[in-house]
Amino acid sequence: MLIKTRGIVLNYIKYRETSIIARVYTERLGLQTYIVNGVRKAKPPGRIALFQPFTMLDLVAYTARQGGITRLSEFRCSESFSSIPFDMRKSSVVLFLSEVVGRTVLEEEENEPLFNFLHDSILAFDQQQEGFENFALVFLLQLAMYLGFGAETGEEITSQVAFSSSVPGGAGPTGPAALRFREFDKHFDELLRDPASATIPNGRVRRELINVLIRYYQLHIEKLGDIRSLDVLSEVLAESE
Template sequence: MLVKTRGIVLNYIRFRETSIIAKVYTEQLGVQSYIVNSVRKKGSGSRIALFQPFTLLEMVVYTSQRGGITRISEYRSAHPFSTIPFDIRKSSILLFLSEMVSRTVKEEEENPSLFAFLYEAIIHFDELETGFENFHLEFLLQLSHHLGFGPSSGAEIIEQVAFSSRAVGAATVPPVLALQAYEVYFDQLLRSPDQASIPNGKVRRELLSVLIGYYQLHVEKLGDIKSLAVLSEVLSE
């Protein structure tokens, strides 16, 4: 059966000589994997750019009652990006966020509110010309609410991460008093993100580290985020 749906590309792996297997979060079918033929061929015929992280697509896809990997019948860009491909900071942020979504969103069923949040957030990010330094932090906080473990305050984040760190004896986690200094920043990001006053890149990286720790408490087998090192380097200061 064929289904028409919008989709958000999460990632892809190479398959055979010129094809890929793309993981896509679809509006109608949730997370799906599709074989896409002949997108990596050399020359002007290549369409691999349409399967970069968080690309927005309009698709007609095959479905199967048995599940598993299917194929895309038709696909095209639903919203060509105007800034993201030309800004290394933005493309690095989207690479990181797409990996986080890929590791946390698993269901093979529609979730209209989650899809709408992701779709609209990506378009908004592309339209921002300045002031997007905190976007990834705001995004992860909002995503956590859609996933069912969103915090109500900065104190809730800090208490959970600090307690977990003490329980496992983690030597690399800052002392509780240092973590508590971050509560006010999380409160700003939760309540008035446009007015959040995070002083510099160092604090921003530390907030992200705490926030990933918070996710690790709530998402089973989240694992290491491979794109985090790239993001940290690009947004160093």
């Protein structure tokens, strides 16, 4: 059976000589895995570019009752990016966030609100010319809402992370560490309530906040593991210190 749907590419791996296996979050079927034949051939050129992280596609896909890997009958770009592929800062953010989404959004069923959030957020990020330094933080805070563990205050995040980091039988960080978490509370509160007015001073603090958020995700999602692309993003954020 064939089905038409929009999709957002999360990642792919090489398969045989010229093909790939791509993981795509679709509007109608949730997370799907597809074999895509021939996209790594020299001719026609450029088709593999359609499977870079967060690329948006119109798909005609085969479906199977038992689920599992299927194939694409047709695919084409549905929304062309104007800045993400050409801006290293944005590309690093997209690589990082697509890995997080790929490890946290696993349901093979329709979730229109989540799809719309991903779609609209990515397009807005591509169109932003400035003031997008905090996009990854805001995205992660909002994604947590759709995943069922969103926070209403910064203290909800930092208290859980602090407790998980405390020594057995302890009461959490004290002294300078406690002061640091209170600073994070303030920044997270700003990002939750009015992201456009957030006063995060530099890339070092953004890095620390992202590390806290990833730890928060790890507490709520079993076997999330380490996010490999975080190191790449950290290097980019370091340049804005």
